[in-house]
Amino acid sequence: MALTAPFYSVSVLGRVWLNAETFELICSRPQGFQFLAGQYVSFVYQGEEREYTIISPPEAMELRFLIKQIAGGKMSRKLASIAPGSVFEMSRAKGYLTFCPTERPVYFVATGVGIAPFVAMAAGGTRGFTLIHGTRNRSGLFYRQELSAAALRYIPCISGNNETGEKLPNLYRGYVTQYLKITLEPGCYDFYLCGSRAMIRDMTHFLDEYHPGVRIYNEAYS
Ligand SMILES: Cc1cc2nc3c(=O)[nH]c(=O)nc-3n(C[C@H](O)[C@H](O)[C@H](O)COP(=O)(O)OP(=O)(O)OC[C@H]3O[C@@H](n4cnc5c(N)ncnc54)[C@H](O)[C@@H]3O)c2cc1C
Structure with missing residues (x-):
């Protein structure tokens, strides 16, 4: 090849x-x-x-x-x-999931290693975003400290069984899509989605149906 x-x-x-x-x-x-x-x-x-x-x-x-x-x-x-x-x-480097500065509130939504582009953006100086990271357990919350320091709000969403351990601020137990369906207020937002195709499909359907003013950028890994 x-x-x-x-x-x-x-x-x-x-x-x-x-x-x-x-x-x-x-x-x-x-x-x-x-x-x-x-x-x-x-x-x-x-x-x-x-x-x-x-x-x-x-x-x-x-x-x-x-x-x-x-x-x-x-x-x-x-x-x-x-x-x-x-x-x-x-x-060479490829892809269009790069940050476009905007006046709108920005949401980064990732599942698993789909957090990768947002790690690069945060390390590169992007700030002011809400980051929602879905994982099965807390060991999958990669770069939690760095990302919560860079984000306006950092919401870990854990879909697996209850685990013991340090109490995580803003923890939501469930999927990222469930979290947003419950909490997202009407408005015009920029959404960046990365990770599983199932999450991207669900999020896109939900946003199109209930928040038609949003812009969506996405990258599916699987
Ligand atoms: C634009 C883009 C960026 C990506 N960036 C990353 C990244 O930063 N980090 C990263 O780890 N991966 C990333 N991926 C996924 C990566 O390219 C591979 O698909 C992944 O590593 C699996 O490859 P493999 O050869 O190990 O598995 P394969 O031999 O291709 O697949 C083996 C089996 O696993 C299944 N499978 C493939 N991927 C997944 C998955 N993610 N979860 C569960 N089952 C799966 C397949 O359907 C197949 O049945 C990215 C994909 C894309 C399209």
Whole structure:
């Protein structure tokens, strides 16, 4: 498999596990590689090609990625064990889920590793947004401290069973779509959706039906 030019050779610098199935992959930043916060690249490695969103801010020296190891997943399994020093091919930066400054209230809504573009935007200096992050359990609330510091409001939505542990401010028990159906006041908003296709479909139907003035930007991962 070959990427259309321009493409870059990238080396793996390290990997940090954030929970049992999700890790940060740290890679070198090739000379001349440019991107906007929220964009993704294609990785080509051992005959497979998949997309991954850069979570580093645009001025970073290294490129960081937040990757979930999928059971039976070809690429994510390879990346979960790729050795530091390994080299693979990466495309130019792609995608349109980048922040457009606006007078409207902004909502970022993510499920799972769909938080990735919002991590990059927050690290790149975007502020004033409400962030709603849906996960099955609290170990999936990646970068919670950094994101709650950057956000106007940070709402974790946990859909799995009750867990014990530190009390989380603004915690909602249920899905992100349920939370918004209950709480969203009529108004004109900009919504950014990222993560599972099911969440994006539900959110889009709900917003179109009950909040026709909203603008929606989205990126589906699965
Ligand atoms: C624009 C874009 C950006 C993306 N950014 C990221 C990112 O930053 N981090 C990240 O981890 N992933 C991201 N993805 C998803 C990523 O590209 C791969 O699809 C994912 O890593 C699975 O690839 P795989 O080769 O491991 O699994 P595959 O071998 O392709 O699939 C194995 C099985 O798992 C199922 N499957 C695939 N994806 C998922 C999923 N997410 N959840 C549950 N089951 C799944 C498949 O249907 C299949 O049955 C992005 C996708 C897109 C389109």
